[in-house]
Amino acid sequence: MTIAVSTKNLSKDFKGNHAVDRLNIEVPEGSIYGFLGPNGAGKTTTLKMLTGMIEPSSGDIEIFGEKVIFGHQNFHNDIGFLPDVPGFYDWMSAKEYLLFCGSLYHIDKKESLNRTNDLLTLVGLTKQSNKKIGSYSRGMKQRLGIAQALINKPKIIFLDEPVSALDPIGRKEVIEIIGSLAGKVTVFFSTHILSDIEKICDRIIIIKDGKALLEDSIENIRKMSQSRDIEIEFDNGGLSKLEHLIKEVPWVESYQSSHNKIVVKVLNLDKGREELIKIIASNQLIIKKFLVFEPTLEDIFMKVVSNHA
């Protein structure tokens, strides 16, 4: 497996404050990597270090094996970057801007025009491509931001909070575009909006106060903190009987009931689910709903972040 981005003990201090604190990251090539953390966690500082715009206080960064040195451009052909608030030249049109970006990489004019047209199609700006950027909405600017980050056909793109300032429609559009890049380019994507990560990322890292709290694949993270709660709702009656039946069984940790609903916390979800179904069937209890709680990333995030508060 090729590592797209690797950091070793990456740190950044601002006047004695640890904005980023010994951060170790390994981003596999081709992944959509979610960089998750609350506001002020050090996400933007990390991204600016990764793109060579801020000098790390200590630690190393490598992008596809090439060392990132502050102020140098040796790795710029391999990266694309979209900052949290992208600033464009308002007097240019989207087409002009993308052609300008292409020329900064010395891309041949014809090739640059082809790429510009393809990218405008990808981000859905073909119709507005000749309009001045100054007249664009935030969502349109963000989509143009993704396009400019891809003009050089980079191996990895860094996106800093690409959807945070957008309305729900704009968010959905941008997330879909990022999702469509899966397998084509490595995406390093910072956000504090959990639902975005959940939809499109393969792996995530959760940071707080500049420190990594958790790093794994979405799949493993879900497994790791699997919920053990089962909610059963009865039509009428049956609740007290079930309460009585599970009162002293060893596989139940606790339970809470209200009205015609009971939430059972079991020691093992598979065993608990099996046993509960057996009890319900053998005692002919009529149920309305049998629900195994699926943990959301929000639950995991809150748990991880609050454990390190």
Next chain:
Amino acid sequence: MLNMSFFIKELKEIIKTKKLVIMVSLFIFFAILSPLTARYINEILASLGQGVSITLPEPTLIDSWGQYFKNLSSICLIVYLIVMTGSVSHEKSKGSILLVMTKRVSRFNFLFSKLLSGILLFTVCYIISFVISGFYTNILFGSYTYDGLWISLLLMWFMGVFFTSLANFASVISKSPTISAIYGFVGLALITILNVIPKFSKFSPAGGAMLVTQIMLGIISQNDSIINLAFATLGTILLFAITYFIFRKQEI
């Protein structure tokens, strides 16, 4: 090697954001006004001071150029300086610098393009304005040239080039265009005060305006002007080197 794309973008920006139109209009305005006020100063004063008799010597073409250089070194250069101080700080405050600097544009390329495009803007405005001023001086005074005119024009151009470098410096050390304009203005004020010291202006990179006056009065030799041109060149290069050194280390 200079990435010409960024330099071309700078030139287009000067045109598209109306900087060129504004600056050229300002320079033309004073290029016309200067010979006119010089020629008709007696009439203007007479109409203002009713009942009071003011007798001034008959104006000459030296007065016309004197007026031109005075306006150029004050109002025109101040406006130019303020406009140019926003070149880097505006990109910083807007965030456009980040998108450019994460591409194949070196910091030297970025800064040098700003300096070069600024010098070009000033040169275009300056050439247009002194041609117009010379044209009107010729119409109103029958001739346009005097001994020392060409070296005076050169001194003023070098002074403008130095101001471009000063504006670049103010822009790099500031985070917003307002702060950079204040820094630029403070720099200009300091230099103007220092230029009052007679011996300083000869060695001041921005001493051209003082020397131009001394040339008109015939109290300065050509050699002194050449010394000033050398110092203006040195000052511009040195200030650019300092600006680049700061910018190279600057986190964006």
